[in-house]
Amino acid sequence: MAFDLGTPINTALLLYILYTVQRILLPSNALPKTVPNEFKGGYSWMPKSHPPTLLYQTYTPKTLEPFDGKEGKRILLAINGVVYDVTAGRNFYGPNGMYANFAGRDASRGMAKQSFETDMLTPIDQPLDKLEDLAPDEIENMRGWMEHFSSKYIVCGKLAENDAT
Amino acid sequence: MSLSDYIVTDDLTIILGLVAACLFLLHNLYRPQSLVHPILLGRQSDVARVRNPGESAVYRNYGTGMMGRFPVRPGKEQNVLLDLVKPDYDAPRTLWSTKITNPELREKVAAFGSGLISTAGLAPQESNVLLLLNDGIEFLISDLALASYSIPSFVLSSLSLLSPVLDSHPPSVIITHATFLSNLLELIYDSNDSAYPIIVVVGDVDDKVIATTGQISIVKWEEVERRGTQGSRLPFSTPDPQDVFSVTFSSSLPGRLQAVQLTHENLTAGVAATRNLLPLSSAMSTLDTIVSAFPMSSPYGRAVAYTAVYEGTSFATLSSTELMKREDKISSPLLDLQSINTLPIPSPTILFVKPTHLSAITSSILERARSSASLLYPFAWRHKFAAVLEGFLTKQSLWDRLVFDNARVNVMGRGAGTIRALVVSGGPVEAQSLVPARIALSIPVVNSHSHLLVAGPIFASHPLDLQTFPPVPPASGIASAADAYAFTYMAPVGPPSVNIEAKLLGVDDAAIESGADPRGALYVRGPTVGKILRGEDDSGEGSEDWVETGERAQVCPNGTFRVVPVTKSK
Numbered sequence: 001m002a003f004d005l006g007t008p009i010n011t012a013l014l015l016y017i018l019y020t021v022q023r024i025l026l027p028s029n030a031l032p033k034t035v036p037n038e039f040k041g042g043y044s045w046m047p048k049s050h051p052p053t054l055l056y057q058t059y060t061p062k063t064l065e066p067f068d069g070k071e072g073k074r075i076l077l078a079i080n081g082v083v084y085d086v087t088a089g090r091n092f093y094g095p096n097g098m099y100a101n102f103a104g105r106d107a108s109r110g111m112a113k114q115s116f117e118t119d120m121l122t123p124i125d126q127p128l129d130k131l132e133d134l135a136p137d138e139i140e141n142m143r144g145w146m147e148h149f150s151s152k153y154i155v156c157g158k159l160a161e162n163d164a165t
Numbered sequence: 166m167s168l169s170d171y172i173v174t175d176d177l178t179i180i181l182g183l184v185a186a187c188l189f190l191l192h193n194l195y196r197p198q199s200l201v202h203p204i205l206l207g208r209q210s211d212v213a214r215v216r217n218p219g220e221s222a223v224y225r226n227y228g229t230g231m232m233g234r235f236p237v238r239p240g241k242e243q244n245v246l247l248d249l250v251k252p253d254y255d256a257p258r259t260l261w262s263t264k265i266t267n268p269e270l271r272e273k274v275a276a277f278g279s280g281l282i283s284t285a286g287l288a289p290q291e292s293n294v295l296l297l298l299n300d301g302i303e304f305l306i307s308d309l310a311l312a313s314y315s316i317p318s319f320v321l322s323s324l325s326l327l328s329p330v331l332d333s334h335p336p337s338v339i340i341t342h343a344t345f346l347s348n349l350l351e352l353i354y355d356s357n358d359s360a361y362p363i364i365v366v367v368g369d370v371d372d373k374v375i376a377t378t379g380q381i382s383i384v385k386w387e388e389v390e391r392r393g394t395q396g397s398r399l400p401f402s403t404p405d406p407q408d409v410f411s412v413t414f415s416s417s418l419p420g421r422l423q424a425v426q427l428t429h430e431n432l433t434a435g436v437a438a439t440r441n442l443l444p445l446s447s448a449m450s451t452l453d454t455i456v457s458a459f460p461m462s463s464p465y466g467r468a469v470a471y472t473a474v475y476e477g478t479s480f481a482t483l484s485s486t487e488l489m490k491r492e493d494k495i496s497s498p499l500l501d502l503q504s505i506n507t508l509p510i511p512s513p514t515i516l517f518v519k520p521t522h523l524s525a526i527t528s529s530i531l532e533r534a535r536s537s538a539s540l541l542y543p544f545a546w547r548h549k550f551a552a553v554l555e556g557f558l559t560k561q562s563l564w565d566r567l568v569f570d571n572a573r574v575n576v577m578g579r580g581a582g583t584i585r586a587l588v589v590s591g592g593p594v595e596a597q598s599l600v601p602a603r604i605a606l607s608i609p610v611v612n613s614h615s616h617l618l619v620a621g622p623i624f625a626s627h628p629l630d631l632q633t634f635p636p637v638p639p640a641s642g643i644a645s646a647a648d649a650y651a652f653t654y655m656a657p658v659g660p661p662s663v664n665i666e667a668k669l670l671g672v673d674d675a676a677i678e679s680g681a682d683p684r685g686a687l688y689v690r691g692p693t694v695g696k697i698l699r700g701e702d703d704s705g706e707g708s709e710d711w712v713e714t715g716e717r718a719q720v721c722p723n724g725t726f727r728v729v730p731v732t733k734s735k
Contacts, residue, residue, distance in 0.1 A: 007175065007177075007178060009174060009178050010175075010177050010178050013178065013184075013185050017181065017184055017185050017188055020188040020189065020191075020192050024188070024191065024192055025544075026544075026547060027547060028551065029547055029550045029554070031634075031635050033635075035635070039204045039206075039207060043203050043554065043555055043556040044203075044554070045206075045207065045632075046634070046723055047207050048722065049722055050212070050677075050680070050682070050683075050720070050722045051208075053214060053216045053222040053677075054214060054216070055215075055218060055678070056216065056217050057218070154215055155215060156215050
């Protein structure tokens with residue numbers, strides 16, 4: 001049934017019309033072979049990965065120290081034995097931040113005395129700071145900071161002594 | 166031939182060009198819009214940011230959020246069970262076969278409660294009453310009465326538990342049907358107890374049976390009501406929402422009796438959760454009629470029944486919910502569904518059914534459609550399937566009118582036109598059978614998961630979620646073949662319900678850190694979870710309020726769960 005439509009353009013248009021009509025009348029029922037990872041890729045999509053969750057771990061001063069934000073690592077700091085993940089506050093606690101001294105360290109004394117100097121930090125190989133010589137209002141201040149951190153950042157572990165496993 | 170000879174145009178070109186342009190627009194722009202935007206389906210649970218080792222993170226419904234409070238009541242004033250019968254709403258509705266208004270129901274509850282207390286001399290919090298009834302208005306009235314006067318009631322999930330319960334927890338009063346009376350009397354005489362319970366009977370008792378009663382006193386239901394109406398009406402006690410109002414006995418393992426305590430708060434939270442199963446735009450209202458395949462003796466069935474009571478809908482349960490079956494016949498799921506046609510309720514609009522009912526309806530509708538409209542059926546199927554793949558489904562399309570509506574009327578009778586939503590739970594649903602079910606019914610089908618311990622749904626899929634995924638076998642590390650089969654082929658049951666939080670125990674930490682789906686034993690917590698009554702050892706388990714469901718589950722990246730069905734489901 002060859003009919004001469006006069007010009008190649010007409011034939012091309014006719015073919016396109018027939019193809020589109022076929023797609024409209026007989027839609028495809030095929031499920032995509034791979035599930036798309038973006039909602040733009042299809043209606044039945046699945047995100048590539050689960051939302052990130054942190055594992056609650058016990059850190060020691062030595063294992064906490066690497067997490068100071070250098071080379072894109074996470075930033076952790078500890079107050080009164082509770083370890084907080086403060087990676088969201090990279091501006092403050094990252095390598096060039098105002099409070100970069102606290103990254104990867106026990107910041108309890110600094111939080112209590114409201115000071116960011118390095119003499120507030122205990123060296124890593126020494127036992128944890130017992131905070132016995134702090135005045136009650138300094139302890140109060142530290143607890144206030146702990147509440148602030150709990151609501152703003154994530155509690156992701158606890159701090160233990162170096163040799164206790 | 167030069168180029169200009171190829172691109173010569175004439176009138177036919179213009180016509181064809183216009184037709185092509187129209188078809189192009191039609192094909193590309195006239196696509197059905199998905200009922201819910203797929204971006205919302207990519208994050209259906211809210212996940213905690215920290216997890217303990219060996220456990221998965223805690224998952225909650227995305228609408229509730231990790232910081233949100235669980236809804237424990239459907240409205241501000243619903244604190245205890247009787248508050249679910251709204252006193253200021255007085256339009257009549259049909260509950261099973263009784264047309265009643267809310268004030269009348271409250272009157273009957275007060276009358277029955279006062280009558281029962283004066284007849285049997287019941288003491289609040291100490292006496293117990295066993296409800297040995299099939300679902301009906303009497304069950305509802307006695308349940309509400311006992312709850313309002315702070316008398317804990319017992320219910321059984323199956324008759325085989327009757328003698329163990331009579332032995333271990335003898336009740337002061339038993340309420341039962343006249344047809345079951347002789348069996349009950351036999352059991353009581355056999356148990357050799359010194360104190361016989363008082364029996365309240367619904368229905369007319371045979372004279373022969375009255376002769377065999379001996380020392381056991383039998384009172385008729387109407388008599389108790391009359392005493393309550395004529396005598397002094399006792400004021401309702403004001404129970405605390407945390408008070409236990411009912412204990413459900415079931416047996417997870419043969420021989421082991423398991424008792425679940427339900428408080429008023431469990432049920433009000435269950436009603437709040439069940440209401441949220443349907444989308445807000447088509448929420449339950451007084452115009453609806455709810456039909457449930459779950460007996461009121463199970464916590465989930467009770468939550469569904471009280472949702473109907475709260476919303477002011479008409480309500481009925483299927484004949485398969487009967488505790489004491491009238492005849493020993495095994496009816497098919499379709500006959501079961503048609504059993505409500507004998508009741509004077511309006512045409513059902515919302516169904517709460519089991520997977521067997523769903524598959525029976527689906528297969529018969531598709532069978533009818535295929536046989537009656539055999540030429541158009543393949544086209545109808547193809548178009549509907551393509552629409553489902555785009556996320557769109559409607560009951561008013563051309564194909565429904567041509568092909569499916571007749572089949573639906575043949576199978577479901579008058580329900581075909583009125584049923585607008587269906588919630589399936591109480592068993593596993595295969596992912597492959599969900600799409601034919603959606604196409605056959607073309608209404609929102611909610612795949613939910615319920616459990617013996619929870620007065621409400623644990624998980625429920627989004628009602629407008631039509632996503633279909635090809636079965637993908639899990640990569641590795643599955644302990645049992647049953648788990649692997651379930652995680653591959655079962656349909657996901659959706660995120661946790663609005664007032665449930667769930668976590669998985671016993672997960673593989675290394676696998677999760679490398680991005681695999683968490684898999685483990687399912688633990689839940691929330692205001693709808695009942696407490697298991699442990700014999701004498703009430704050892705300090707108060708702080709550990711995560712309840713083990715005894716099932717295994719897996720979480721997908723979009724926050725939906727897949728639960729392995731338990732081999733023996735009740």
